[in-house]
Each structure stands twice: as structure tokens, then as C-alpha cells.
Amino acid sequence: MNRVATSVIMSPLATRLGRLYKVDQDELLELERLTHSHRLYERDSIIVERNQRQTQFILMIEGWAARCRYSPDGSRQIIHFLLPGDLATPDVFVIRYSDHDIVALSDVTVRLIDPEALTALIAGSNSLAPGLWWAAELEDAILREHIVRLGRRSARARIAHLLLELHRRLLNVDQATEEVFVMPLSQTIIADTLGLTNVYVSRSLSQLVKDGMIDVKGRIISIIDRARLAEECDFDIAHFHENSSFKESYMGNN
């Protein structure tokens, strides 16, 4: 835990960009070698604060974080989970003040990159810009999916859908096997994500277990019957845009 990855080992972001969006390996290495510093955050600490001036391009290396908003009554809505390889502040180039908090849900390691250094690197590359842009668009797609989940699905289906989504995202950064993954979230955090209460998350989750679709052992989730799970919540991986490539984009060499 909290060990800082060395530069020779590909970061989770590079893994995703290379594997899923066919970004050139050598340009990914440039990204890895870019001057930067790592920073650790303990669980429950604030990585970015709402209304705070943003100055760094922040990249998730290890651990889980979340974008969230707090309401006056103290309730919290988790907007998006940030996993290893995700861009925490893709908007640092054009937005000065963050409109939400980013909090660490586990101990977290991030990389801080100077926006101007990144701009310079991108200028000398032809696959990095579309690659990073693709990663940012991927988050948008997940946000849209989250809206559908909140607006049109039952508690059971919301939970099933979230599990499948997180599993897929972890698979894409080599942090899950085909059937098992670690989800460091309390049921209260899941509730804050899905617009439910922790009590009802407990009830619904144990129903999924009883129905033989998943298995839960502490923070370890096993997908037992993916087909039934996916059918129940209308899960579709199309929105992960995994069959794209920068070479086929309008920013590629086509």
C-alpha cells in the first residue's frame, strides 16, 4: 500500500491509454517521464476542495477517491469514483475553481503534474492529446450512465449496475480478475452514491447475495452470475468506448 510506482512501471493511466485507445507506447513513456511529484492522502482527507483554486493536473495512481457534493442538511452525494488511472482534474486548463470536493475514500497516491509542462509535452506528441481527451470523455460517459442509474432504476438494479461498472473499470487497470475485485467502500458510501440509505443498501445487497448473483466477503466482491446481474440492471459496456482508437479519431493521423 502507498508504495510509489517507479517510472519504469507503466502507470494505470498509461495501461488504459495503450490498451484501450491504442496510444503509442513511446509517447506514453514520455508521459511517464514527465517531471512530476507524488503525493499521498490518507483516507477521508480532502484532495481538492470545492471553490478552491485549481493549479495542478492531478492523476490517480493508487487508491479510491470520489467527487462529491454536500448538502446543507449534511447529506452527501457521490458524483463519481476516481480509480487508479483516472484524471482527477482534467478541467484544470480552463476552470479556475472546482465546483465539487474530491475526497480520498481509501489511502490515495496521486501524481501532480504542472499544467504547462503537460501542455508542452502534448504539443510535441500526436497521440497524447486525443488519449487524454478520450479518458476525459470516458468519465463523461460514466456520468451519463450514473444519471440513468439514478433516474430510472430500482435499488437492486442500481447496486448491480454499480458493481458491474466498477468491476469493468478495475479490470481495465489490472486491478481485478474476471470474477473478483476489492471494493473499499462501506455501504453508507454506496448509499451516498446511489441515492439510497445505508439500510436499504444492506437489504438489497444481501438479496443479490441470496439470489446467487454475487458474493460479498468484507470488501471482496465476487461476481457469480454476471449474465443475470447484467440483465437485471441493463448493463452495457458500450459506454466505455473500448473499441476506439486515436488513429480513427479526427485528431489521429487519418
Added chain:
Amino acid sequence: MNRVATSVIMSPLATRLGRLYKVDQDELLELERLTHSHRLYERDSIIVERNQRQTQFILMIEGWAARCRYSPDGSRQIIHFLLPGDLATPDVFVIRYSDHDIVALSDVTVRLIDPEALTALIAGSNSLAPGLWWAAELEDAILREHIVRLGRRSARARIAHLLLELHRRLLNVDQATEEVFVMPLSQTIIADTLGLTNVYVSRSLSQLVKDGMIDVKGRIISIIDRARLAEECDFDIAHFHENSSFKESYMGNN
């Protein structure tokens, strides 16, 4: 209705970018003069279809449209409203196939711009790229706000919040007065947006009217008591990022 704006009159997008993000007027004129074609869509027609290959940068000129997703049971979730001046396909540069539908909610006029022509224009400009990027980030902020709305607010508050948000967005493109705006949406469409039923939208909306917060006459909405409305739903315009400027961004000349 459906009259095509001439190139000399600033499009709603240019209005927003100039006024809210301080993009240079002359560069905005370049954008207006860019080769392009207009296209009309009737109400209920499909502007972009899910899984369809995207090829054009589409700009909303007139009318309302929505990003939406249909579930197997036939229910629909509206993800985001597209108003005049909005970017319908900001992701055309890096995403090949759309993950959702864009449908016309009223008769709609759009501008179709060739992505490569836009790329060329942006390359010769220094405020257009951050401007368009800012507009895209603004949509992200609205999506995040929508998630909070769906996850953590009552039906009443969801409706109040949506009304205030749409009012603000229309104000920013000169399509509303301080108190009144036209919302060409049936209550069923509002329900599809807010994760409710049309019946309950009707009940909640008439409560807001009875409580003297708003007035509804057909499609014309009047904000009567903005303060109370905003307080009830915790509305905050910070996420519109209206006090930013490209000159203060990492892509500006700072």
C-alpha cells in the same frame, strides 16, 4: 421559428463565450464565418442516434433537444438538455460512436461543422480552444449537478432546481427575462428528466404554484419568489463558472 440566423448576428454560442468566458470578439467572428451548413429537425426527430458513427461537430442554434437513453422496458431518462448555444457533439474528435441518443424536443436548428475545419480554425486562434473547452466543461458541471439533484433531493426540490437551472441557462443566451422564460416541455418530459412520473410532476408543480413560488401558464414559466425557490432546492450558480475567463486559464496568455 426555424428561421436560420444570418452569419452577422452572433450565434448563441458566441454570445456565451464572449460574455461569460471573455473570448475575443474577432476570433468569435472567425467561428461564425467558418464554413458550415444549417440543418432543421422537427420535434421528436432524432438528431444523433446511439451507436451511430459521429462525423460532425454539431452546434445548437435554435430550439431544445435532449441527450437521452431508453431502457428495455420503454422508459426513458433524459440526461441533459441542449439549448441554443450548446455543443451537441463536443466529443466528435475522440469518440466514434455515440453512447446515447440526441432527440429534438421542439423544432430545432443546428449548425454542422466539419471537425477538421474546426481544428484548423482553432489552431490559428488562441482563445477559441479554451472557449470551446470551457463550454464543454460547463456541460460536465451541469451533469454533476443533475446527479446531485437525482440522488439527494425530493420531487419538489428537483423541479425547483431544474427550473432555476434552465432559467439561468436561457438568460445566458438572451432567451429569458429576469423573471420569465418559455419551457417547451411537457410534464412527461420533465418527469423523464427528474426520475419521476408525469403524475407526480403535476402534483409537485402545482404545489409550487400554490405556494406562490412560480407561475405556470402553458409553457411560460414565471419565477415569482426566486429566493424561496433557491433556498428550497439549494440552488447555487457557482457551477456555471461564469466568472472565469480564458485569459486566466492555463491555456490563455498568462
Added chain:
DNA sequence: CGCACCTTTGAAAGCTTTCAATACGGGTGG
């Protein structure tokens, strides 16, 4: 005038929350 679409209203049912109490699990100290 009549049809199509939209809104309103009532009553019953349903999903989820609330409140409150009990159980579990992992780490610490005796």
C-alpha cells in the same frame, strides 16, 4: 366540432426511509 395530446385528481399499492435495537468484525490493551 372532434381528435390528439397534455394535465389534473383520487384512491390504493409499493418501494424506500426512518428509527431503533442487535449483531458482527477487526484491532487494542490487559
Added chain:
DNA sequence: CCACCCGTATTGAAAGCTTTCAAAGGTGCG
């Protein structure tokens, strides 16, 4: 090694918000 503790998870019963089903009332337009 066991007792204790704290955060987390589970369970029950009652209440509440929203949906469903159904029917009636409006509104605009050909």
C-alpha cells in the same frame, strides 16, 4: 488469549414519499 471497543452491517416495524391505475378535464389545431 480474551475482553473490550468502535465502526460497520443486519433486522424489524412503522411511516412516508412516489407510483400506479383509472377517469375526468383542458387546450390547441385541422
